[in-house]
Amino acid sequence: MTANTNSYHRHLEIESPTRQRVMGVIFLLVAFSIYFFFARTTAAETFTTFGLNRGATAIQVPDWELPTQSTLTILAVLSAVLGGVQLARGFKRYTNWVLAVVVAFFVFGFLTWAAADKSLNLVGLFATTLGKAVPITLGALAGILCERSGIVNIAIEGMMLSGAMVGALVGSVTKNLWLGLLAAIAVGALMAWILGVLSIKYKTNQVISGTVINILATGLTSYISAKFLQTYQELNNPGIFKPFQIPLLSKIPVLGPILFDNNLFVYLLFVLLVVLQVALFSTRWGLRLRSVGEHPKAADTLGINVNRTRYMGVILGGMVAGFAGGYFTLGSVGRFDEVMTAGRGFIGLAAMIFGNYMPFGSFGAGLLFGFADSLASRLAILQVQIPSQFLLMAPYVVTMIVLAGVVGRSQAPAAEGVPYEKE
Template identity: 50%
Template sequence: MTQPAVLPTTVVAHSVGKKVPLTLSVFAAIVLVCFGALGSTASAHFGLSSAGDAFTLPELVLPGRISNLIIGLFMAGIAALAWVRRNQARPLGRGWIIAFAALFVLSFLIWVVSGARTPSISLAGLLAGAAVLAVPLVFGSLSGIMCERAGVVNIAIEGQLLGGAFTAALVGSMTQNAYLGLIAAGVAGALVSLVLALFSIKYVVNQIIVGVVLNVLVSGLTGFLFTTVMQADAELYNHPPRLPIIEIPGLSAIPILGPILFKQSVIGYLMYIAVAVVWYALFKTRWGLRVRAVGEHPKAADTLGIKVNATRFWNVTLGGIIAGIGGSFFTLVAVESFTKEISGGRGFIALAAVIFGRWNPIGAFLAALLFGFADNLQVILTIIGTPVPSQFMAMMPYLVTIFAVAGLVGRSRGPAAVGEPYLKE
């Protein structure tokens, strides 16, 4: 009679594993030894206010070595808690993982800034720039979530972003209306997705191959039209108006949060709305329940009367619209013209954000912000003269994704039926 009570505990203990506590221990040791004991004794200066703020916050000054030693001890404490939880057959809560990651980022910032020739950066500017750079990544990751929650792998995010950027520039230039360019970008993203849906769902072609081919196709097509059409008359075809930055009076002047939340373009505000709407739709509505059912167990969903392939088709199309709007950011907000490969591989980083965010809109949003933070930080590191190579920051999103996929910072599992075509018997 006692054996059945012991068996579940044994199974859970095995499922918890030691990868998470071991990974946390390694990173805590890195902070204590490399960033702390061997780090610079100089102080890192962080500006918390920017020009135009309603009030000025004092500069944050943190001594490099001492601060990192203290942070390392806190991180070691979380790692120790992870080992205790493992021995108790209990997983470490997600909040502790987030706190550990935040401490590591803070420690890394202190380390690189304190060791730079100019040990001072504007933290407010760094975060605001990260939010701006994350905009296309967020839209791309939402597109990936919409598709993969329904069971379709969306490798074509890069093509959707690039198609949206090109169409926004072309239509915006010809009409001199940035908002028409924004709408056209969504249509372009939908067209790319329609091709993905048609071949992968109707004709049951391998979804990854279709996505890769679409990326190459869109890249080649936009490059050809850029050379033959846009460069022939750039004033007519490649000079779109920019979407204005809309400041919310009073709120935009709040230090740190103001420029991030209340000083954005239309696309920036749409980003926050899209994250909230997609999350609510997927997890709080009947429609979202059906979509997730299709992605997890399409045969069971079909048995309940859900049209599996129709649901997948519409989700892929909606995802393309979202990604296309995100692509318009490049030509309607960031710069005033289209160039070849303007998306710069950000579609693949958005796909990484989907995985790292565990197929959750909020998680993907936070992951995209982290990747935008790394992208902005590599530019700042070059300016302040830190010995850390800026290329190291460029590869950080992919390293983090590898950790997430490998389960080193917790389990990351996508929808069970993703990538599997459904043929009704």
Template identity: 65%
Template sequence: MAASTTTVSIKSLAEESHRARSRIFGAAFLIIAFLIFWLFANGVDPVLQSTFGLNQGNVKAEDRLPDWVIPSYGTVVMLSVVSAAIGGAQLARGFGRYTHLMLGLIVLMFIFSFLTWATRDASINLAGMLRTSVGAAVPITLGALSGILCERAGVVNIAIEGLMLSAALVATLVASVAQNLWIGLIAALLTGAALAAIHAVLSIRYKVDQIISGTVINIFSTGITSFISAKFMQVYPDLNNPGTFPNVSIPVLSSIPILGGVFFSSNIFTYGAYLLLIIIHVGLFYTRWGLRVRAVGEHPKAADTLGINVLRTRYINVMLGGMAAGFGGAYFTLGSVGRFDEVMTAGRGFIGLAAMIFGKWTPFGAFGSSLIFGFADSLASKLAILRVPIPSQFLLMAPYIATMIALAGLVGRAIPPAADGQPYEKQ
């Protein structure tokens, strides 16, 4: 008797909180709809037009798409009405499991309204902007994938930032000395794996708190990379000149209008990230290996009972995660600027973790949220050109603030692997 009443009351409590949350979302949607109107439509002259360029710089003249010209005021008003309608529907009956998607849509509309407002009576290259977004999303995606590999096996890894930073340095140094980008890349992967192995030993063997162990590696990486950079690379500039991987257009895919230039004419880091996305997705959810990894992350004791070696699985996964982070670290130097600067990762590893949480520990979810963060990243640089009356420093805050909002809004409902962060002791 007692047990059944408890179940009932828990169920109704859960439903209650679900409804309350659904209402909060509805109210938030309405507020955003209002903000869209108030911030970006209010006081805009209806005759002004926003122009978006749809071509990458290198497109041949005969393939060029015409610019996309839209009325600034009308577009923003329409978007705010659509947002309000979604908010109203959310309040009235709720979107249930599609609430996430609606939130994403509304955020997109907010950003697009902002762009429309910022480009009123001006023009911006939308295609170029999307392209830089994808570029900025690559290291974040790789960081998130690294996090997924570790956390699906039950090890929290906040050292990704440090792994990336060290890998970026080693990649530059080795590639400069060997005059070969590929050797630098391999060195970066090994660096990531080696540092991740330290994290694994500290947190699995010595059962150090995983947050502290990650922090150790972050501080160590900051120290050692700045040390080496100051001691050698600033003295001998030849050691800091590896060059970058060239852009390669994928034959058929890159000729798709707009999207081809955005997604498929980039360097190996972007393609590597796509490949890893698919491999990790299939691996985790459709293979025996993935089932075992997830079992270790959710219920290590049960996995152990079934004969899965929990500790070995964790070691392997943390080191694979380290390699993913190392690949992401090499992007910063070999895939982007071709030079190492002190603390150049600037929190991208942490943002990757947020993307992982935002994407509910799934590879494609993480990629989607990385694209949003990447967009926030590229927004800052592009808007500086548009003489928007917002100081660039505030725009540069955008990815960090977006990360905090994402964590606060979603961490309660995105459920991490059950044994995430807990050391396993064989009995």
């Protein structure tokens, strides 16, 4: 035991200075990029205007006007100072927080440079970011419920797609959005049950099982859409849940229009984040669910029914994925189109890994993806000469960096993907 402890401390002594230097160099590179690519290429008399209002629902505040070059120079200097401190003595356990600050400096610098001599509405940008993050975060939460119980779920895309189509169909036929939403959740649970049967009962390879469900969902929804929904438009016109303001809170300047003037899906996402965080890490139910994903044999020894608990986790995850699918047709577009989820289920899986299988971490990752998606459209309006594809690549590049261990290694449940054989 003592030898292992000493070896562990020696390992830390070797790695910590290396990570300290690497992070310091990264901070300095960010500082150099802000100055060289942004500040140096901007005229001294240029100003950037950031809009801080969205409509007339909240208390109006003056727009934020900044001298572009001076602002960029200050951001570069601050990043360089943080990089120097990191190289000299490091920020220890706060390094990741400082990294977040430096990245925020870079993003704000980029926005300041992109909107030079123009106006960019920050409130509108962040509100759009939140909306685009909803299905991604819900997909990540669906993955957390499944994978915390030990089942790999790459079928989230298929569950979301099925939920989107069935939600639109049932909502159109019944003329009731709530019934459409319940149908979307139910079909997500059905797809998850199929995944559970294949993975838990028959112990098939879980990646293959998920792939089969994705192919099934894509083919079935595309066929029904082409055969019926596109032909009979009355079957594909459910309407959408309208945004509604939360009294008083929606009047808060800046934050009010972003957080408290949304539709049902955004508010339920916030509720679900809190409920899942508490349920997974502060209740007996959550402890049992996580135990069958970490050490199913020990859980079985303590009297926990491993397979039943895994079924529960998978089906709950499927319900969340179906709810996420309902967002596309009942919360956003108001109709179903073929393959309209456009890979959001897979992006949700990336957000789950990025967030280290934690609800709020996944939400932060979802916001990152949503921000890149939203920013690409805004920059097109500003006529910034950067291909939008590069902006859409950014979150994936960051995800690879995170998984490589710069921010900290993501830790999957130990028994994830391993069928349980009861002795």
